[in-house]
Amino acid sequence: MxxxxxxxxxxxxxxxxxxxxxxxxxxxxxxxxxxxxxxxxxxxxxxxxxxxxxxxxxxxxxxxxxxxxxxxxxxxxxxxxxxxxxxxxxxxxxxxxxxxxxxxxxxxxxxxxxxxxxxxxxxxxxxxxxxxxxxxxxxxxxxxxxxxxxxxxxxxxxxxxxxxxxxxxxxxxxLPREKLLILGAGHVGRALAALAPGLCFDVTLGDDRSAFLEADRLPPGVAAAHGTFTEIVEAFPFDASTYAVVVSRGHLSDLECVRALLKRPWRYAGFMGSVRKVRLVLDQALADGLDPARIAALCAPIGLDIEAETPEELAVAIAGELIAVRRRAPALEPIQAARRARRGKP
Structure with missing residues (x-):
């Protein structure tokens, strides 16, 4: 407020x-x-x-x-x-x-x-x-x-x-109003979109499948963005208080999102996936010639390591990390160190 x-x-x-x-x-x-x-x-x-x-x-x-x-x-x-x-x-x-x-x-x-x-x-x-x-x-x-x-x-x-x-x-x-762009309107994306407005984020849910963005599937107060993931990222008003979460349906769309996000400013950006998938996507981003320092700043695999299983639990794990970033919580450093150790250096 x-x-x-x-x-x-x-x-x-x-x-x-x-x-x-x-x-x-x-x-x-x-x-x-x-x-x-x-x-x-x-x-x-x-x-x-x-x-x-x-x-x-x-x-x-x-x-x-x-x-x-x-x-x-x-x-x-x-x-x-x-x-x-x-x-x-x-x-x-x-x-x-x-x-x-x-x-x-x-x-x-x-x-x-x-x-x-x-x-x-x-x-x-x-x-x-x-x-x-x-x-x-x-x-x-x-x-x-x-x-x-x-x-x-x-x-x-x-x-x-x-x-x-x-x-x-x-x-x-x-603190400015913080924006959260969720790329992927599947189960996890919708669960996070339902949770995040209560955490004082202005939420936009983006997907390249229009059927996933119909009004009856959107949580209250959440905006929709339809187009290719590259188009969505390019059109979104990124600034120093923007958070971007990639929970798309596969590694190819994840890679598209990552390539687009690395060209925009943000406070936080990350994507979901196994350690192997994360490693392959990051390696490809490096091979593309994108900025190694910005690649290293991506949070992936995304979310706190709380053994989350369901979409709702995964949304809580991701939201917990967003709050930790917002508050620069002391727990961030060991979380990020453990993540780097799991995926290897970019």
Missing amino acids: SQELVRILAEGGPGRSLSTVVRVQGSAPRHAGSMMIAGPGGLVAGSVGGGRGEARVLAEAAAAAAEGRPRLVEIDMQGQDAQGPDMVCGGTSRILVQPASDPAPFAAALDRLARGERALLATRIGAGTTHVMAADGTWIHGGDPGADPDLAQRALECGHPAADAGGDLHLLPL
Whole structure:
């Protein structure tokens, strides 16, 4: 939801504020990174948890907008009495509340998000300043606030908020809408297409067989793309937040997809198959003269190694890997090392 909220803030408006959950301990209604926009009339969009906790944040948001300075709010939900007035979720939330009447930083961030790139919103609580960093580490609004470059890059890559050691500088990663192109509308492709929208992907299911893309076979909210696999890949709007999954019906169509994908930008691309099939397809891509570094970056065989068997289980294995890539999970490195060992170096 981040890109939609940033778009609202980039439109401008007096008396607006942005509230973001920056830390959660124990059980809380919203996870770190959840955002809410408030205006003079109260809630505009998003949520940081609802109920009495959110009502308090809305009051703090009005005060922050009036004063023009950010603040941190602690919401305690560790009440012990089910019949008492205290919230009993069992945890605490720390929420950064900052004025957002100036659309300039959000417009700068939105420009990057619209390109499919991530951006980082940095807030200095003491100075009351807002800064924006692009995915390449360049500060594109407000100048460098003195952030630790490694901390800023980690926050940007994993998509989780962070703070400096003193707690005065808060870093909020902003993520673009991510697109998932599934090439192959067979059993696994449809199972993944049904699962992925709930994981906040904009999903397109492509196939060269029109009968596999009829409306009654498409999961809700999934777009269809018909044509040769090369045509589908060439027409698709790839960017730095595009994920491509090849689950076509055979090695020849897999090879067609791989050849086309290696000529486009993406955050993630991979294909399903046995180790032997993967090796043959990769060897052919090398023989075609395609970029060896990009061939090595392909994830194949695709998905987490969880002994998946059914199309639905395979979809879960693939989706798990997509989430790991989205969050730059520490588990990625051993997963990729094991994959390289199974298939041999490209």
